[in-house]
Amino acid sequence: MSQLNRRSALTAAGSLTLTTLLNQAVAADKAGIQGRVPKGKMRVVQLGEQKSFDTLTMAERTIPAPGPGQALIRVHYAGIAARDQGIAMKLFPVPPGPRPATLIPLSEGCGEVLALGAGEERIKVGDRVTAPHWANWVSGPWSPANYVADVGNTIDGWLGEYILLPAMALVRVPENVASEHAATLSGSGLTAWHALHEVAHVRSDDTVLTLGTGGVSSFGLLFAKAAGARVVVTSSSDAKLDQARQLGADITVNYKTNPQWGKEVMEKTGGQGASVVLENVGPATLDQSMAAAAVNARVVMIGTGRPPPNPPNMNGMYLKNLMLKAISAGSRTMMENMITAMAQNNLKPVIALTIPFAEAKRAYTEIRDGDHFGKIVIKIS
Numbered sequence: 001m002s003q004l005n006r007r008s009a010l011t012a013a014g015s016l017t018l019t020t021l022l023n024q025a026v027a028a029d030k031a032g033i034q035g036r037v038p039k040g041k042m043r044v045v046q047l048g049e050q051k052s053f054d055t056l057t058m059a060e061r062t063i064p065a066p067g068p069g070q071a072l073i074r075v076h077y078a079g080i081a082a083r084d085q086g087i088a089m090k091l092f093p094v095p096p097g098p099r100p101a102t103l104i105p106l107s108e109g110c111g112e113v114l115a116l117g118a119g120e121e122r123i124k125v126g127d128r129v130t131a132p133h134w135a136n137w138v139s140g141p142w143s144p145a146n147y148v149a150d151v152g153n154t155i156d157g158w159l160g161e162y163i164l165l166p167a168m169a170l171v172r173v174p175e176n177v178a179s180e181h182a183a184t185l186s187g188s189g190l191t192a193w194h195a196l197h198e199v200a201h202v203r204s205d206d207t208v209l210t211l212g213t214g215g216v217s218s219f220g221l222l223f224a225k226a227a228g229a230r231v232v233v234t235s236s237s238d239a240k241l242d243q244a245r246q247l248g249a250d251i252t253v254n255y256k257t258n259p260q261w262g263k264e265v266m267e268k269t270g271g272q273g274a275s276v277v278l279e280n281v282g283p284a285t286l287d288q289s290m291a292a293a294a295v296n297a298r299v300v301m302i303g304t305g306r307p308p309p310n311p312p313n314m315n316g317m318y319l320k321n322l323m324l325k326a327i328s329a330g331s332r333t334m335m336e337n338m339i340t341a342m343a344q345n346n347l348k349p350v351i352a353l354t355i356p357f358a359e360a361k362r363a364y365t366e367i368r369d370g371d372h373f374g375k376i377v378i379k380i381s
Protein backbone atom coordinates (compact mmCIF):
# COMPACT_ATOMS: atom_id res chain seq x y z
CA MET A 1 0.00 0.00 0.00
CA SER A 2 1.43 3.43 -0.88
CA GLN A 3 2.08 6.06 1.80
CA LEU A 4 -0.71 8.14 0.31
CA ASN A 5 -3.26 5.31 0.47
CA ARG A 6 -2.11 4.38 3.94
CA ARG A 7 -2.62 7.99 5.07
CA SER A 8 -6.11 8.21 3.54
CA ALA A 9 -7.00 4.90 5.17
CA LEU A 10 -5.91 6.38 8.49
CA THR A 11 -8.00 9.51 8.00
CA ALA A 12 -11.09 7.61 6.89
CA ALA A 13 -11.31 5.36 9.89
CA GLY A 14 -11.09 8.01 12.57
CA SER A 15 -12.17 5.90 15.53
CA LEU A 16 -9.59 3.09 15.20
CA THR A 17 -6.17 3.29 16.84
CA LEU A 18 -3.04 3.97 14.84
CA THR A 19 -1.54 0.57 15.69
CA THR A 20 -4.68 -1.30 14.62
CA LEU A 21 -4.75 0.53 11.33
CA LEU A 22 -1.10 -0.06 10.56
CA ASN A 23 -1.54 -3.77 11.37
CA GLN A 24 -4.52 -3.93 9.02
CA ALA A 25 -2.67 -2.17 6.24
CA VAL A 26 0.32 -4.51 6.59
CA ALA A 27 -1.98 -7.57 6.58
CA ALA A 28 -3.70 -6.23 3.48
CA ASP A 29 -0.37 -5.72 1.70
CA LYS A 30 0.66 -9.31 2.46
CA ALA A 31 -2.51 -10.71 0.90
CA GLY A 32 -2.04 -8.62 -2.24
CA ILE A 33 -5.07 -6.52 -1.37
CA GLN A 34 -5.28 -2.89 -2.44
CA GLY A 35 -7.13 -0.56 -0.08
CA ARG A 36 -8.44 -1.13 3.40
CA VAL A 37 -10.50 -3.87 5.02
CA PRO A 38 -12.18 -2.44 8.14
CA LYS A 39 -11.78 -4.69 11.13
CA GLY A 40 -14.93 -5.71 12.95
CA LYS A 41 -18.50 -6.67 12.27
CA MET A 42 -21.07 -5.59 9.73
CA ARG A 43 -24.86 -5.61 10.00
CA VAL A 44 -26.66 -7.53 7.28
CA VAL A 45 -30.17 -8.80 6.62
CA GLN A 46 -30.35 -12.56 6.02
CA LEU A 47 -33.14 -14.52 4.33
CA GLY A 48 -33.68 -16.83 7.32
CA GLU A 49 -36.43 -19.44 6.95
CA GLN A 50 -38.07 -17.87 3.89
CA LYS A 51 -41.61 -18.35 5.18
CA SER A 52 -42.71 -14.73 5.14
CA PHE A 53 -41.12 -11.28 5.23
CA ASP A 54 -41.09 -11.68 9.04
CA THR A 55 -38.49 -14.43 8.77
CA LEU A 56 -35.94 -11.99 7.30
CA THR A 57 -33.45 -11.44 10.13
CA MET A 58 -30.88 -8.78 11.00
CA ALA A 59 -27.50 -10.41 11.77
CA GLU A 60 -23.86 -9.50 12.37
CA ARG A 61 -20.92 -11.07 10.61
CA THR A 62 -17.24 -10.33 10.20
CA ILE A 63 -16.40 -7.89 7.43
CA PRO A 64 -14.81 -10.12 4.77
CA ALA A 65 -11.52 -9.46 3.00
CA PRO A 66 -11.66 -9.72 -0.78
CA GLY A 67 -10.02 -12.74 -2.37
CA PRO A 68 -8.37 -12.60 -5.81
CA GLY A 69 -10.72 -10.97 -8.32
CA GLN A 70 -13.11 -9.73 -5.62
CA ALA A 71 -14.02 -6.28 -4.33
CA LEU A 72 -15.20 -5.20 -0.89
CA ILE A 73 -17.75 -2.40 -1.17
CA ARG A 74 -19.26 -0.20 1.54
CA VAL A 75 -22.94 -0.06 0.58
CA HIS A 76 -24.63 3.34 0.35
CA TYR A 77 -28.05 2.30 -0.98
CA ALA A 78 -29.79 -0.95 -1.95
CA GLY A 79 -32.77 -1.19 -4.28
CA ILE A 80 -35.65 -3.66 -4.04
CA ALA A 81 -37.45 -5.18 -7.05
CA ALA A 82 -40.47 -7.45 -7.54
CA ARG A 83 -38.38 -10.63 -7.65
CA ASP A 84 -36.98 -10.03 -4.16
CA GLN A 85 -40.41 -10.82 -2.70
CA GLY A 86 -40.33 -14.27 -4.33
CA ILE A 87 -36.76 -14.92 -3.21
CA ALA A 88 -37.67 -14.02 0.40
CA MET A 89 -40.56 -16.51 0.39
CA LYS A 90 -39.08 -19.51 -1.47
CA LEU A 91 -41.28 -18.72 -4.47
CA PHE A 92 -38.65 -17.63 -6.99
CA PRO A 93 -38.27 -20.62 -9.33
CA VAL A 94 -34.58 -20.60 -10.29
CA PRO A 95 -32.86 -22.30 -8.59
CA PRO A 96 -35.79 -24.24 -7.08
CA GLY A 97 -36.17 -24.67 -3.33
CA PRO A 98 -34.93 -22.58 -0.43
CA ARG A 99 -31.72 -20.53 -0.46
CA PRO A 100 -29.28 -20.79 2.47
CA ALA A 101 -30.76 -19.05 5.53
CA THR A 102 -27.64 -16.87 5.66
CA LEU A 103 -28.03 -15.48 2.12
CA ILE A 104 -28.09 -11.67 2.02
CA PRO A 105 -30.88 -10.54 -0.35
CA LEU A 106 -31.33 -7.73 -2.92
CA SER A 107 -29.88 -7.53 -6.38
CA GLU A 108 -29.55 -3.76 -6.75
CA GLY A 109 -27.24 -1.36 -4.99
CA CYS A 110 -24.49 1.22 -5.05
CA GLY A 111 -21.48 1.84 -2.85
CA GLU A 112 -17.79 2.68 -2.61
CA VAL A 113 -14.94 0.25 -3.23
CA LEU A 114 -12.88 -0.08 -0.03
CA ALA A 115 -10.57 -2.95 -0.99
CA LEU A 116 -9.69 -5.02 -4.04
CA GLY A 117 -8.27 -8.54 -4.17
CA ALA A 118 -5.24 -9.37 -6.28
CA GLY A 119 -5.55 -9.09 -10.04
CA GLU A 120 -8.01 -6.21 -10.42
CA GLU A 121 -6.83 -3.30 -12.59
CA ARG A 122 -10.03 -1.93 -14.18
CA ILE A 123 -11.66 -0.65 -10.95
CA LYS A 124 -9.88 1.44 -8.31
CA VAL A 125 -10.20 1.75 -4.54
CA GLY A 126 -12.48 4.73 -3.82
CA ASP A 127 -14.60 4.27 -6.97
CA ARG A 128 -18.34 4.54 -6.54
CA VAL A 129 -19.80 1.46 -8.20
CA THR A 130 -22.85 -0.57 -9.02
CA ALA A 131 -23.16 -3.90 -10.88
CA PRO A 132 -25.62 -5.93 -12.95
CA HIS A 133 -27.14 -8.69 -10.84
CA TRP A 134 -25.81 -11.26 -13.31
CA ALA A 135 -22.31 -10.79 -11.94
CA ASN A 136 -20.60 -12.98 -14.56
CA TRP A 137 -22.37 -11.55 -17.65
CA VAL A 138 -19.90 -9.08 -19.09
CA SER A 139 -21.13 -8.92 -22.71
CA GLY A 140 -22.53 -10.99 -25.55
CA PRO A 141 -25.70 -13.05 -25.53
CA TRP A 142 -27.51 -14.33 -22.43
CA SER A 143 -26.59 -17.72 -20.98
CA PRO A 144 -28.47 -19.62 -18.23
CA ALA A 145 -24.98 -20.29 -16.78
CA ASN A 146 -25.26 -16.73 -15.44
CA TYR A 147 -27.42 -18.09 -12.60
CA VAL A 148 -24.25 -19.29 -10.87
CA ALA A 149 -23.56 -15.70 -9.78
CA ASP A 150 -26.94 -13.98 -9.45
CA VAL A 151 -26.56 -11.23 -6.83
CA GLY A 152 -29.19 -11.50 -4.09
CA ASN A 153 -30.32 -14.92 -5.35
CA THR A 154 -27.37 -17.33 -5.65
CA ILE A 155 -24.67 -15.06 -4.15
CA ASP A 156 -24.93 -12.50 -1.35
CA GLY A 157 -26.74 -9.28 -2.23
CA TRP A 158 -26.73 -5.62 -1.28
CA LEU A 159 -28.83 -5.60 1.93
CA GLY A 160 -25.89 -5.19 4.31
CA GLU A 161 -23.35 -2.57 5.32
CA TYR A 162 -20.70 -4.19 3.06
CA ILE A 163 -20.86 -6.49 0.05
CA LEU A 164 -18.23 -8.71 -1.54
CA LEU A 165 -18.66 -8.90 -5.33
CA PRO A 166 -16.66 -10.23 -8.28
CA ALA A 167 -14.70 -7.16 -9.41
CA MET A 168 -15.41 -8.06 -13.05
CA ALA A 169 -19.09 -7.17 -12.44
CA LEU A 170 -18.46 -3.62 -11.27
CA VAL A 171 -19.51 -0.53 -13.18
CA ARG A 172 -18.15 2.87 -12.16
CA VAL A 173 -20.89 5.40 -11.35
CA PRO A 174 -20.35 8.80 -13.01
CA GLU A 175 -20.11 11.82 -10.71
CA ASN A 176 -23.48 13.29 -11.66
CA VAL A 177 -25.41 10.06 -11.07
CA ALA A 178 -26.47 9.97 -7.39
CA SER A 179 -25.86 6.79 -5.38
CA GLU A 180 -29.58 6.58 -4.60
CA HIS A 181 -30.29 6.57 -8.33
CA ALA A 182 -27.48 4.15 -9.22
CA ALA A 183 -28.95 1.70 -6.69
CA THR A 184 -32.03 1.21 -8.88
CA LEU A 185 -30.30 0.07 -12.03
CA SER A 186 -29.10 -3.55 -11.71
CA GLY A 187 -32.52 -5.08 -12.33
CA SER A 188 -35.12 -2.44 -13.18
CA GLY A 189 -33.13 0.14 -15.13
CA LEU A 190 -31.03 -2.41 -16.96
CA THR A 191 -34.05 -4.47 -18.02
CA ALA A 192 -35.81 -1.45 -19.53
CA TRP A 193 -32.57 -0.36 -21.24
CA HIS A 194 -31.96 -3.86 -22.65
CA ALA A 195 -35.56 -4.04 -23.94
CA LEU A 196 -35.54 -0.62 -25.57
CA HIS A 197 -31.99 -0.35 -26.89
CA GLU A 198 -30.74 -3.91 -27.42
CA VAL A 199 -33.96 -5.61 -28.55
CA ALA A 200 -36.35 -2.95 -29.89
CA HIS A 201 -33.66 -0.48 -31.07
CA VAL A 202 -36.07 2.28 -30.12
CA ARG A 203 -36.27 5.39 -32.34
CA SER A 204 -38.01 8.73 -32.10
CA ASP A 205 -40.77 7.59 -34.49
CA ASP A 206 -41.72 4.70 -32.18
CA THR A 207 -44.72 4.52 -29.89
CA VAL A 208 -43.62 2.65 -26.77
CA LEU A 209 -46.20 1.01 -24.50
CA THR A 210 -44.94 0.31 -20.97
CA LEU A 211 -47.29 -1.59 -18.65
CA GLY A 212 -47.72 -0.27 -15.11
CA THR A 213 -45.82 2.28 -13.05
CA GLY A 214 -43.43 0.11 -11.01
CA GLY A 215 -39.66 -0.16 -11.26
CA VAL A 216 -39.18 -1.46 -14.79
CA SER A 217 -42.12 0.54 -16.19
CA SER A 218 -40.89 3.83 -14.76
CA PHE A 219 -37.53 3.26 -16.46
CA GLY A 220 -39.39 2.34 -19.66
CA LEU A 221 -41.00 5.78 -19.57
CA LEU A 222 -37.71 7.55 -18.70
CA PHE A 223 -35.59 5.88 -21.40
CA ALA A 224 -38.25 5.90 -24.13
CA LYS A 225 -38.85 9.64 -23.66
CA ALA A 226 -35.09 10.22 -23.71
CA ALA A 227 -35.01 8.47 -27.09
CA GLY A 228 -37.69 10.89 -28.32
CA ALA A 229 -40.42 8.26 -28.63
CA ARG A 230 -44.13 8.68 -27.93
CA VAL A 231 -44.98 6.80 -24.71
CA VAL A 232 -48.16 5.07 -23.55
CA VAL A 233 -48.42 4.12 -19.85
CA THR A 234 -51.09 1.90 -18.28
CA SER A 235 -51.95 1.82 -14.58
CA SER A 236 -54.64 0.77 -12.13
CA SER A 237 -54.55 4.26 -10.60
CA ASP A 238 -55.60 7.60 -12.08
CA ALA A 239 -53.30 9.38 -9.64
CA LYS A 240 -50.33 7.38 -10.96
CA LEU A 241 -51.41 8.14 -14.52
CA ASP A 242 -51.38 11.86 -13.62
CA GLN A 243 -47.82 11.42 -12.35
CA ALA A 244 -46.90 9.55 -15.55
CA ARG A 245 -48.17 12.49 -17.64
CA GLN A 246 -46.12 14.91 -15.52
CA LEU A 247 -43.08 12.75 -16.27
CA GLY A 248 -43.75 12.96 -20.00
CA ALA A 249 -46.19 10.14 -20.85
CA ASP A 250 -48.12 11.13 -23.97
CA ILE A 251 -51.02 8.70 -23.61
CA THR A 252 -52.34 7.09 -20.42
CA VAL A 253 -54.86 4.29 -19.96
CA ASN A 254 -56.42 2.89 -16.78
CA TYR A 255 -56.35 -0.91 -17.19
CA LYS A 256 -58.52 -1.44 -14.13
CA THR A 257 -61.48 0.65 -15.25
CA ASN A 258 -61.12 -0.65 -18.82
CA PRO A 259 -60.20 -4.35 -18.99
CA GLN A 260 -60.19 -4.05 -22.81
CA TRP A 261 -57.42 -1.46 -22.58
CA GLY A 262 -55.66 -2.74 -25.71
CA LYS A 263 -58.47 -1.33 -27.84
CA GLU A 264 -58.22 2.01 -25.99
CA VAL A 265 -54.47 2.19 -26.77
CA MET A 266 -55.25 1.48 -30.42
CA GLU A 267 -57.87 4.27 -30.48
CA LYS A 268 -55.71 6.80 -28.65
CA THR A 269 -52.83 6.19 -31.07
CA GLY A 270 -55.08 6.91 -34.05
CA GLY A 271 -55.41 3.24 -35.01
CA GLN A 272 -51.64 2.70 -35.26
CA GLY A 273 -50.96 0.91 -31.96
CA ALA A 274 -47.65 0.64 -30.11
CA SER A 275 -44.62 -0.28 -32.21
CA VAL A 276 -42.72 -1.35 -29.07
CA VAL A 277 -44.35 -3.08 -26.09
CA LEU A 278 -42.63 -3.59 -22.73
CA GLU A 279 -44.73 -6.49 -21.42
CA ASN A 280 -43.96 -5.89 -17.75
CA VAL A 281 -46.65 -8.16 -16.32
CA GLY A 282 -46.48 -11.51 -18.16
CA PRO A 283 -48.74 -13.94 -20.02
CA ALA A 284 -51.81 -12.64 -18.14
CA THR A 285 -51.74 -9.35 -20.07
CA LEU A 286 -50.34 -10.63 -23.37
CA ASP A 287 -53.80 -10.72 -25.01
CA GLN A 288 -54.29 -7.00 -24.36
CA SER A 289 -50.67 -6.18 -25.24
CA MET A 290 -51.18 -7.87 -28.62
CA ALA A 291 -54.40 -5.90 -29.09
CA ALA A 292 -52.48 -2.67 -28.36
CA ALA A 293 -49.53 -3.56 -30.62
CA ALA A 294 -48.94 -2.10 -34.08
CA VAL A 295 -48.37 -4.36 -37.09
CA ASN A 296 -44.75 -5.63 -36.98
CA ALA A 297 -44.32 -4.39 -33.38
CA ARG A 298 -41.49 -5.60 -31.16
CA VAL A 299 -42.94 -7.09 -27.95
CA VAL A 300 -40.43 -7.61 -25.15
CA MET A 301 -41.43 -10.14 -22.47
CA ILE A 302 -40.22 -8.90 -19.10
CA GLY A 303 -42.85 -9.64 -16.45
CA THR A 304 -42.72 -13.02 -14.79
CA GLY A 305 -46.21 -12.86 -13.31
CA ARG A 306 -48.31 -16.01 -13.01
CA PRO A 307 -49.93 -17.27 -16.21
CA PRO A 308 -53.71 -16.82 -16.51
CA PRO A 309 -56.07 -19.83 -16.19
CA ASN A 310 -56.65 -19.71 -19.96
CA PRO A 311 -53.65 -19.30 -22.26
CA PRO A 312 -53.54 -16.06 -24.29
CA ASN A 313 -54.93 -16.25 -27.80
CA MET A 314 -51.81 -16.04 -29.97
CA ASN A 315 -53.66 -15.22 -33.22
CA GLY A 316 -52.64 -11.59 -32.87
CA MET A 317 -48.98 -12.61 -33.12
CA TYR A 318 -49.55 -14.04 -36.59
CA LEU A 319 -52.04 -11.46 -37.84
CA LYS A 320 -49.72 -8.59 -36.95
CA ASN A 321 -46.40 -10.43 -37.54
CA LEU A 322 -45.25 -9.44 -34.07
CA MET A 323 -41.74 -10.09 -32.84
CA LEU A 324 -41.72 -11.61 -29.32
CA LYS A 325 -38.48 -11.69 -27.32
CA ALA A 326 -37.96 -12.46 -23.63
CA ILE A 327 -35.05 -10.95 -21.72
CA SER A 328 -33.24 -11.35 -18.40
CA ALA A 329 -32.05 -7.99 -17.04
CA GLY A 330 -28.73 -7.24 -18.79
CA SER A 331 -24.96 -7.47 -19.02
CA ARG A 332 -22.20 -5.23 -17.67
CA THR A 333 -21.61 -3.73 -21.11
CA MET A 334 -25.29 -2.81 -21.40
CA MET A 335 -25.11 -1.26 -17.95
CA GLU A 336 -22.04 0.80 -18.87
CA ASN A 337 -23.86 2.13 -21.95
CA MET A 338 -26.96 2.90 -19.90
CA ILE A 339 -25.17 4.72 -17.09
CA THR A 340 -23.15 6.78 -19.58
CA ALA A 341 -26.38 7.81 -21.31
CA MET A 342 -27.94 8.68 -17.95
CA ALA A 343 -24.97 10.85 -17.00
CA GLN A 344 -24.81 12.61 -20.37
CA ASN A 345 -28.54 13.30 -20.51
CA ASN A 346 -29.04 13.93 -16.80
CA LEU A 347 -31.65 11.16 -16.59
CA LYS A 348 -33.01 10.62 -13.08
CA PRO A 349 -34.93 7.53 -11.98
CA VAL A 350 -38.17 8.04 -10.07
CA ILE A 351 -37.72 7.18 -6.39
CA ALA A 352 -41.04 6.52 -4.68
CA LEU A 353 -39.67 5.87 -1.22
CA THR A 354 -36.35 5.83 0.67
CA ILE A 355 -36.41 3.56 3.72
CA PRO A 356 -33.76 3.50 6.51
CA PHE A 357 -31.72 0.29 6.86
CA ALA A 358 -33.16 -0.44 10.32
CA GLU A 359 -36.62 -0.67 8.71
CA ALA A 360 -35.48 -2.74 5.71
CA LYS A 361 -38.34 -5.24 6.06
CA ARG A 362 -40.77 -2.44 5.29
CA ALA A 363 -39.32 -2.24 1.76
CA TYR A 364 -40.76 -5.73 1.19
CA THR A 365 -44.26 -4.88 2.39
CA GLU A 366 -44.22 -1.64 0.40
CA ILE A 367 -43.30 -3.35 -2.87
CA ARG A 368 -45.89 -6.08 -2.18
CA ASP A 369 -48.62 -3.50 -1.54
CA GLY A 370 -47.81 -1.80 -4.86
CA ASP A 371 -48.62 1.81 -3.98
CA HIS A 372 -45.25 2.94 -5.33
CA PHE A 373 -44.59 4.73 -8.62
CA GLY A 374 -40.99 3.95 -9.60
CA LYS A 375 -38.42 2.52 -7.23
CA ILE A 376 -38.14 1.81 -3.52
CA VAL A 377 -34.61 2.11 -2.08
CA ILE A 378 -33.02 1.43 1.30
CA LYS A 379 -30.44 3.87 2.69
CA ILE A 380 -27.62 1.87 4.28
CA SER A 381 -24.78 4.31 4.97
Ligand SMILES: NC(=O)c1ccc[n+]([C@@H]2O[C@H](COP(=O)([O-])OP(=O)(O)OC[C@H]3O[C@@H](n4cnc5c(N)ncnc54)[C@H](OP(=O)(O)O)[C@@H]3O)[C@@H](O)[C@H]2O)c1
Pocket residue numbers: 081082083187188191211212213214215216217234235236237240255280281282285301302303304305327328329330367370374
Ligand atom coordinates in the same frame (compact mmCIF):
# COMPACT_ATOMS: atom_id res chain seq x y z
N1 LIG B 1 -37.12 -10.34 -17.22
C1 LIG B 1 -36.38 -9.66 -16.37
O1 LIG B 1 -35.17 -9.62 -16.43
C2 LIG B 1 -37.06 -8.86 -15.30
C3 LIG B 1 -36.35 -7.84 -14.66
C4 LIG B 1 -37.02 -7.07 -13.71
C5 LIG B 1 -38.34 -7.37 -13.40
N2 LIG B 1 -38.96 -8.41 -14.02
C6 LIG B 1 -40.37 -8.71 -13.76
O2 LIG B 1 -41.11 -7.60 -14.26
C7 LIG B 1 -42.25 -7.38 -13.46
C8 LIG B 1 -42.24 -5.96 -12.92
O3 LIG B 1 -41.17 -5.83 -12.01
P1 LIG B 1 -40.95 -4.51 -11.15
O4 LIG B 1 -39.78 -4.74 -10.29
O5 LIG B 1 -41.01 -3.33 -12.02
O6 LIG B 1 -42.27 -4.58 -10.24
P2 LIG B 1 -42.98 -3.49 -9.36
O7 LIG B 1 -42.13 -2.32 -9.10
O8 LIG B 1 -43.54 -4.21 -8.19
O9 LIG B 1 -44.18 -3.01 -10.25
C9 LIG B 1 -45.25 -3.85 -10.55
C10 LIG B 1 -46.14 -3.11 -11.50
O10 LIG B 1 -47.04 -3.98 -12.13
C11 LIG B 1 -48.13 -3.20 -12.57
N3 LIG B 1 -49.22 -4.12 -12.87
C12 LIG B 1 -49.71 -5.13 -12.14
N4 LIG B 1 -50.71 -5.73 -12.81
C13 LIG B 1 -50.83 -5.07 -13.98
C14 LIG B 1 -51.69 -5.19 -15.10
N5 LIG B 1 -52.63 -6.13 -15.13
N6 LIG B 1 -51.52 -4.35 -16.13
C15 LIG B 1 -50.56 -3.40 -16.10
N7 LIG B 1 -49.72 -3.23 -15.07
C16 LIG B 1 -49.88 -4.05 -14.03
C17 LIG B 1 -48.40 -2.23 -11.44
O11 LIG B 1 -48.83 -1.00 -11.99
P3 LIG B 1 -49.87 0.01 -11.29
O12 LIG B 1 -49.56 0.02 -9.81
O13 LIG B 1 -49.61 1.30 -11.96
O14 LIG B 1 -51.23 -0.53 -11.57
C18 LIG B 1 -46.98 -2.05 -10.87
O15 LIG B 1 -46.46 -0.87 -11.37
C19 LIG B 1 -42.24 -8.47 -12.40
O16 LIG B 1 -42.97 -9.59 -12.85
C20 LIG B 1 -40.75 -8.84 -12.32
O17 LIG B 1 -40.55 -10.14 -11.82
C21 LIG B 1 -38.33 -9.16 -14.96
